[in-house]
Structure formats: C-alpha cells, structure tokens
Amino acid sequence: MRAERTIRLVAPAGKQERAALSWPAGEGGGTMFKPIAHNLQRLTRFSGRDTRETFWPYAVTLLVxxxxxxxxxxxxxxxxxxxxxxxxxxxxxxxxxxRQGPGSYSIQIQGSHPELMPDLHGMLPGMAIILLVFVALVAAAVVRRLHDRGTSGAWALPPLVFLAIGMALTPRLLDARHGGPDLSLLPLLFVNNLLYLAALGWLAILLMRDGTIGPNRHGEDPTPAEVRQRRRSPPRPRD
Structure with a gap:
C-alpha cells in the first residue's frame, strides 16, 4: 500500500489581510468607528501613511x-x-x-419672473462654510492616503484651486440676477467646472488605489509587522 500525503501551501498575506490588520493597536471601538477616531486624532498630521480602509469610511462619513x-x-x-x-x-x-396628482405637484409659470427665483446668493455663505469645514477635516487624511501610494500630497491641490475659482466667480454671476445673468462669465465657469471635475476624478482614482507594499519616502507601511513578515516569507508546505 502507498501512503498518500497532502501538501497545502500557505500563501503570504494579501491585500485583505493588510486591510483587516491595518489598525493601530488599542484604537477606537467598533470597526466602523476605528477609522473615524483614527483620523479625528490626526486632523493636523500631514505626514505618514494611511490605508484605503483607514481613509474611506471617514471620508464617506464626512461627505454624507x-x-x-x-x-x-x-x-x-x-x-x-x-x-x-x-x-x-x-x-x-x-x-x-x-398640476397635482398622486405623489406629484408642480407649478408652471409663464413669462420671466426673477422675483420668484430662490435666493441662491443668500445660500452661498452657508455652503462656503460647510465646504471649508469639510476640507479642513479631510485634508490631512487625503495627504496621508496619497503618501501611502508613494505620491505627493500636492495632488490634492488642483481640485481646491478650481473650486476656489468657481466660488469666487459665482457670486459675481449672481450679483447681476436682477438685471439678468452676466453671461460673459458662463464660458469661464463652464471650463473651470470641467477642469474641477477632471482634477477631482483623478484625485479620487489615486485615493482608491492600494498603497505601496513596504516603506516608501513618506514612512513605514501601516500594515502590522507580523503581516509584512508573512508577506515576505515564501509559501511553505504544511501537512
């Protein structure tokens, strides 16, 4: 009779293990609150690295x-x-x-009546405050996430530049609302918005990518040491 022996290979830790074990020891409570606590404690820390799993729950919470x-x-x-x-x-x-029906109600006004339009100009200060608070809360986290990719935090600046231009031009457009919109600003705002969306989309792609494995010029890999060691070790047979 021939004895059969089964050999199993244990692969190094992959991205899922990196995600599951990337939290600093002793932080937070439940899993959902760990990234929030982690980032709130580092609002002014623009150095170091953070994984996607540390960044995105916090960023999405702020966005909501x-x-x-x-x-x-x-x-x-x-x-x-x-x-x-x-x-x-x-x-x-x-x-x-x-027009009124089950679950619907609409009013259609004939002619031009600017006095019926919403006061968008009055909304801008509140919107600007919300935006500034959001940027202040997420800025350091974005930089650390970019650092984990091995890239510079300067990649976060282009969307802010185009956003600032839009916020500066929009009040000038709305100031002319009683005499009609200042149409000369519309082409500039249109191009600026396209550039803003392109820059924001590219930044989102960078933030969604996995970080570099091992140290880079921005610091150590945020993955725990034991997981990094297992990743470096070759597969070994196990009975």
Missing part, C-alpha cells in the same frame, strides 16, 4: 454629513420659492398652470 448640512441650508430658500409660486398662481391664474 456635508450633503445633509447642504440640504438643510438649501431647504429654507426652496420652501420660500415654492410659497411665492403658490401665491403667484392664486393671484395670477392666467399665468400659472398647477
């Missing part, structure tokens, strides 16, 4: 909160506009068409 805050800022002007349109429809039924 920023969108919710923006909706709260936009809601009062929008509700005021709806109230104005309803009053206009009652006072000028010949210039308004009201």
């Amino acid at each position: 909160l920023a969108l919710a805050a923006s909706a709260l800022v936009a809601m009062p002007p929008m509700l005021e506009t709806m109230a104005k349109m309803q009053r206009f429809a009652v006072e000028h039924p010949d210039q308004a068409t009201v």
Whole structure:
C-alpha cells in the first residue's frame, strides 16, 4: 500500500489581510468607528501613511454629513420659492398652470419672473462654510492616503484651486440676477467646472488605489509587522 500525503501551501498575506490588520493597536471601538477616531486624532498630521480602509469610511462619513448640512441650508430658500409660486398662481391664474396628482405637484409659470427665483446668493455663505469645514477635516487624511501610494500630497491641490475659482466667480454671476445673468462669465465657469471635475476624478482614482507594499519616502507601511513578515516569507508546505 502507498501512503498518500497532502501538501497545502500557505500563501503570504494579501491585500485583505493588510486591510483587516491595518489598525493601530488599542484604537477606537467598533470597526466602523476605528477609522473615524483614527483620523479625528490626526486632523493636523500631514505626514505618514494611511490605508484605503483607514481613509474611506471617514471620508464617506464626512461627505454624507456635508450633503445633509447642504440640504438643510438649501431647504429654507426652496420652501420660500415654492410659497411665492403658490401665491403667484392664486393671484395670477392666467399665468400659472398647477398640476397635482398622486405623489406629484408642480407649478408652471409663464413669462420671466426673477422675483420668484430662490435666493441662491443668500445660500452661498452657508455652503462656503460647510465646504471649508469639510476640507479642513479631510485634508490631512487625503495627504496621508496619497503618501501611502508613494505620491505627493500636492495632488490634492488642483481640485481646491478650481473650486476656489468657481466660488469666487459665482457670486459675481449672481450679483447681476436682477438685471439678468452676466453671461460673459458662463464660458469661464463652464471650463473651470470641467477642469474641477477632471482634477477631482483623478484625485479620487489615486485615493482608491492600494498603497505601496513596504516603506516608501513618506514612512513605514501601516500594515502590522507580523503581516509584512508573512508577506515576505515564501509559501511553505504544511501537512
């Protein structure tokens, strides 16, 4: 009779193990709160490296909160506009068409009535504050994530530059709302928005990529030492 022996190969730790074991010891509570606590404790630390698993839960949480805050800022002007349109429809039924059905309600106004438009100019300060707070909270985390890729934190600057240009030009466009929009600014804003979206998309791609394995010029691999050692070790037979 011939005895058969089964040999299993144990592969080095891969990306999933790097993700699961990349948290500093003793931090946070549950898994969802670890990246949030990790980044809140490092709001002014622009050195070092962070993995995708450390960055994205925190960034997405901030983005959701920023969108919710923006909706709260936009809601009062929008509700005021709806109230104005309803009053206009009652006072000028010949210039308004009201359609109402199950789960739907719309008012169509004929002609040009700038006074019925929402006060977008009044919304800008609130939106700007939300944006500045978001950038301040996420800036260091973005830089550390870029460092984990082995790239410079300067890649985060182009979207901010184009965003600042847009924020500077938009009030000038809205200042002319009573006499009609300043159409001369529209081509510049259009091109600026395209460049902003392109720069933001490229930054998002960089932030979604996995980090370099081992040390780079920005610091040590945030993966725990035992996982790095297993990754370097060749597969070994096991009975």
